[in-house]
Amino acid sequence: MTQTQSAPPATVPAAPPPGASQPAPNARTANPRGAVAQWFEGTPGRMRAFLILAAAMSVVFGLAAAQGFSQSEGALDRAQANTAQLVRIQAIHTNLVSANADATNAFLVGGLEPPDQRAHFVNSLAAAAGLIAEAATAQPADRDVLGALNKTLITYGGLIEQARANNRQGLPIGSQYLKDANSVLQDDSLPLVKALVEANEKRVDTEFDGIGKGTIWVLAGGLLSLVIFAITLRWLARRTHRYLNVPIAAGAAIVLLTTVIGGVALAGASSSAKDTRSAEYDRTLALSRARIAAYDARSNESLTLIARGSGDAFDKAYTAAAAQVDEQLGKVGGSGGNLQRLWTAYKNVHTKVRTADGTEGNWDGAVAMAVGKNTADNSVATFSAFDASSNQQLTRTSTAVQSELKDARDGLPPIGWLGIPIGILAALLVAWGMSQRLEEYR
Amino acid sequence: MKKLIPLAAATALLLTACGNGNYAATQIPAKETPPTTSTTPAAPRPCADGQSALASYAPDAETPAPGGAMPAGSWMAKIKERGRLIAGVSADSFNLGYRDPITGKIQGFDIDMIQAVAKGIFPDADTNPNRVELRVISSPARIPSLRDTKNPVDIVARNMTINCDRWNDIAFSAEYYRSGQKTLVQSDNPAKSTADLSGQTVCAPAGSTSLTNLKEKNPKVKAVTADTDTGCLVMFQQGKAQGISGDDTVLAGDVAQDPYAKVLPERFSDEPYGLGISLTHPEFVKFVNVVLQQMKDDGRWKTSYDKWFALALGKAPVPPVAVYGRVPVHG
Numbered sequence: 001m002t003q004t005q006s007a008p009p010a011t012v013p014a015a016p017p018p019g020a021s022q023p024a025p026n027a028r029t030a031n032p033r034g035a036v037a038q039w040f041e042g043t044p045g046r047m048r049a050f051l052i053l054a055a056a057m058s059v060v061f062g063l064a065a066a067q068g069f070s071q072s073e074g075a076l077d078r079a080q081a082n083t084a085q086l087v088r089i090q091a092i093h094t095n096l097v098s099a100n101a102d103a104t105n106a107f108l109v110g111g112l113e114p115p116d117q118r119a120h121f122v123n124s125l126a127a128a129a130g131l132i133a134e135a136a137t138a139q140p141a142d143r144d145v146l147g148a149l150n151k152t153l154i155t156y157g158g159l160i161e162q163a164r165a166n167n168r169q170g171l172p173i174g175s176q177y178l179k180d181a182n183s184v185l186q187d188d189s190l191p192l193v194k195a196l197v198e199a200n201e202k203r204v205d206t207e208f209d210g211i212g213k214g215t216i217w218v219l220a221g222g223l224l225s226l227v228i229f230a231i232t233l234r235w236l237a238r239r240t241h242r243y244l245n246v247p248i249a250a251g252a253a254i255v256l257l258t259t260v261i262g263g264v265a266l267a268g269a270s271s272s273a274k275d276t277r278s279a280e281y282d283r284t285l286a287l288s289r290a291r292i293a294a295y296d297a298r299s300n301e302s303l304t305l306i307a308r309g310s311g312d313a314f315d316k317a318y319t320a321a322a323a324q325v326d327e328q329l330g331k332v333g334g335s336g337g338n339l340q341r342l343w344t345a346y347k348n349v350h351t352k353v354r355t356a357d358g359t360e361g362n363w364d365g366a367v368a369m370a371v372g373k374n375t376a377d378n379s380v381a382t383f384s385a386f387d388a389s390s391n392q393q394l395t396r397t398s399t400a401v402q403s404e405l406k407d408a409r410d411g412l413p414p415i416g417w418l419g420i421p422i423g424i425l426a427a428l429l430v431a432w433g434m435s436q437r438l439e440e441y442r
Numbered sequence: 443m444k445k446l447i448p449l450a451a452a453t454a455l456l457l458t459a460c461g462n463g464n465y466a467a468t469q470i471p472a473k474e475t476p477p478t479t480s481t482t483p484a485a486p487r488p489c490a491d492g493q494s495a496l497a498s499y500a501p502d503a504e505t506p507a508p509g510g511a512m513p514a515g516s517w518m519a520k521i522k523e524r525g526r527l528i529a530g531v532s533a534d535s536f537n538l539g540y541r542d543p544i545t546g547k548i549q550g551f552d553i554d555m556i557q558a559v560a561k562g563i564f565p566d567a568d569t570n571p572n573r574v575e576l577r578v579i580s581s582p583a584r585i586p587s588l589r590d591t592k593n594p595v596d597i598v599a600r601n602m603t604i605n606c607d608r609w610n611d612i613a614f615s616a617e618y619y620r621s622g623q624k625t626l627v628q629s630d631n632p633a634k635s636t637a638d639l640s641g642q643t644v645c646a647p648a649g650s651t652s653l654t655n656l657k658e659k660n661p662k663v664k665a666v667t668a669d670t671d672t673g674c675l676v677m678f679q680q681g682k683a684q685g686i687s688g689d690d691t692v693l694a695g696d697v698a699q700d701p702y703a704k705v706l707p708e709r710f711s712d713e714p715y716g717l718g719i720s721l722t723h724p725e726f727v728k729f730v731n732v733v734l735q736q737m738k739d740d741g742r743w744k745t746s747y748d749k750w751f752a753l754a755l756g757k758a759p760v761p762p763v764a765v766y767g768r769v770p771v772h773g
Binding site for chain 2: 139166173195308363
C-alpha cells in the first residue's frame with residue numbers, strides 16, 4: 001500500500017479512465033487477493049478502507065452501547081429480583097422462628113394453648129410453606145436447598161402435632177416431642193435458611209456491583225468510535241480540501257450524543273442504586289436481622305424457663321440474640337428509635353422474668369410473665385408490640401427498595417434496543433458521506 | 443479490516459455471557475456430624491471404705507428432728523436461710539417425676555420425697571410452693587449438678603441407683619425404693635427375655651446404670667442412647683429403637699403412655715434408689731435419712747406408692763429397710 005502514497009494527488013483528474021479499464025486486469029489475473037489489494041489501492045481505496053473502518057466502528061459502538069445498557073438494566077433487574085428473593089428468604093426465616101417461639105411458649109402453658117397463639121403458629125408455618133414455593137419459582141438456583149428445607153418442615157410440623165396430641169391427653173411424652181421438634185428446627189431447618197440468606201446476599205452484592213459496569217462499555221465504545229471518526233474526518237479534510245464532511249460529522253455527533261446521554265443516564269442509575277443499597281436495602285437487612293434475632297431471643301426466654309434451672313445455655317443464647325437485636329436496630333437509624341423503645345420494654349420484662357426464675361426461684365411467677373398471665377409485666381404484649389411495629393417498618397423499607405430499583409431501571413433511555421439502530425445509522429451516514437467523495441473518482 | 447468484524451462480534455457476545463442471571467446453585471450446608479466418641483466407660487470403682495453400697499450415714503444425736511430448729515452451721519440452716527430447697531428432678535418420667543401438661547406442676551413419687559424433706563426444714567412447705575425450687579436435670583447431669591461449684595442443687599431425686607462407683611463422687615440417703623431393670627418391647631414382639639433381642643436396637647438413657655446392665659446382660663443388642671427416659675420412648679414410637687431397657691418404674695410410665703408397648707417379665711437387676719446429696723454435707727444426709735424413716739414408719743411412704751405405682755406395679759411392697767454404717771470422710 002505504501003508505494004502508491006505519493007501518486008494520488010497527481011492522478012486525481014485522470015482517475016476515471018483507469019477505473020473503467022479496471023475489470024480487465026482483474027479478469028486477467030483472476031487472483032482474488034490481488035483484487036482486494038487493488039480495491040484498496042490509491043485514494044479511493046483508502047477512502048474505502050476508512051469507510052469500512054468507520055462504519056464498522058459505528059456498528060461496534062452500537063453493539064457496545066446496547067451491551068452496556070442491557071448489562072446495567074439486567075443488573076438492576078436482577079438486583080431487584082434478588083433483593084425480593086432475599087426478603088422472601090428472610091420472611092421464611094422470621095416465620096419459622098416466630099412459629100417456634102409460639103410452640104416453645106405454648107409448652108409453658110401446657111396442653112391449654114391460647115387460641116390466638118395457636119392461630120399465629122399455624123399462620124406462620126403456612127406462610128413459610130407458601131413462601132418456600134414462591135422462592136423456588138423465583139430463583140431456580142435455590143431450589144435444591146428449598147426442597148431440603150421443605151422436608152425438614154414436614155418433620156417439624158409432624159413432631160409439633162404429636163407433641164400437641166400427647167399434651168392434650170396429659171401425657172408427659174408430649175414435651176419430649178416438642179423438644180425434638182425444636183431441635184429439628186434449630187439443627188436442620190435454620191442452617192438451610194442461613195445458607196440461602198448468604199447465597200442471596202452474595203447475589204445482591206454482585207448485581208449491585210454490576211450496575212456500574214455497563215457505563216464502561218458505552219464510554220469505551222463511544223470514545224474509540226469518536227477517535228476513529230476524528231481521524232477519518234481529518235484525513236478526508238486534508239485529502240479532499242473540504243473542511244467538513246457533513247454526513248460523517250453528523251454520524252460523529254450521533255455517537256457523541258449517545259455516549260454522553262448513555263453515560264450520564266447509566267451513571268445516574270448506578271448512583272441511585274448505590275443510594276438505595278446504602279439506605280433502604282441496608283435498613284431492610286437490619287430490620288430483618290433484628291426481627292429474626294428478636295424471635296430467637298423470645299424462644300430462648302421460653303426455653304430457659306422450660307429447662308427450669310438448667311437453662312444456662314439458653315440464657316446465654318438469649319443474651320447473644322438480644323445484643324444482636326440492639327446492634328441491628330442501631331443500623332436502622334432514624335426510624336429505629338421507636339423500635340428501640342419497644343424492644344427495651346420487652347427486655348425489661350425479660351429481666352424481671354429472669355429475676356423471678358433465677359434469683360428468687362419463683363418459677364411460676366416467671367412463667368406467668370412469660371405467657372402473658374401477669375398483666376403488669378406482660379412479656380407477650382410487649383413482644384407483640386415490637387413485632388407489629390418492626391413488621392410494618394420492614395414492609396415499608398422492602399417495598400421502597402423494590403420501587404427505587406424499578407424507578408432507576410425505568411428511568412434509563414431505551415438505548416438497550418436503540419443502540420444497534422443508532423450504530424447502523426451512524427454507519428450509513430459514514431457510507432453516504434464517503435460515497436460523495438468516492439463519486440468524484442468515478 | 444473485514445476480518446475484524448466477526449472477531450469483534452464474537453468477543454462482544456462472549457463478554458455478554460458474563461453477568462447474566464445464571465447463578466450457581468445454593469449449596470446445602472454440610473451437616474456437622476458429632477464426633478462419635480467410642481469411649482469405653484471406666485470400670486466401676488469400688489467403695490473406698492469397703493462398706494456395702496447401701497450403707498448410708500446413721501443419724502446421730504446432733505441430727506435435728508424434722509420440723510424443729512436447725513443447728514447453726516448445718517446445711518439445713520443454710521437452706522432455711524436461703525428460704526427454699528433446691529432439688530434436681532426429672533420432669534419426664536411418668537409417675538416418678540413428671541410435669542403434668544395440664545396443670546404444669548411437676549409431680550410424682552420422687553417429688554413426694556423432696557416435698558417431705560422440704561417440710562422437715564420448712565413447716566409451711568405444703569402451702570407455700572416457693573419453698574422448693576425444682577430444677578429439671580437430665581440423667582447424665584445428676585452427679586455434676588450436685589458437685590457444681592456455683593449454684594449446685596441441694597439434693598437429687600431422679601430415680602438414681604445407689605452404687606459404690608457413685609459413692610466416690612456423691613453421698614446417698616438410705617434406700618427409699620427398690621426397683622429393678624426390665625425391658626420394654628412392642629406388643630407384637632415374640633421375644634421372651636432380653637436374651638432374645640440380639641441384633642435389635644434397644645434404647646437406654648446415656649450415663650445410666652441401665653445402659654451398663656443392658657450391655658452386660660446381652661452384649662449382642664445394639665444399644666442406642668437418649669438423653670432421658672422419655673427420649674427413649676420417642677425413639678421407640680418413631681421406630682428408631684425396637685425396645686427400651688430401664689427401671690420397672692420408668693417402663694411402667696412408658697407403657698401407660700403407649701398402649702402398643704409391653705414390659706418383658708424378666709427382671710435382671712436390683713436398682714436401689716437413693717436421694718443424692720453432696721459428700722460435703724453429711725449432716726444433711728443424716729437429716730434426710732430421719733425424714734425417710736419417718737415416712738416409711740407413718741404410712742406416708744405407702745400412700746405415695748399407692749398414688750403413683752399401685753396401678754402399674756401392683757400392691758405396695760414393704761418399704762426397703764435403711765442400712766447404715768458408713769462414716770463420713772468430711773467433717
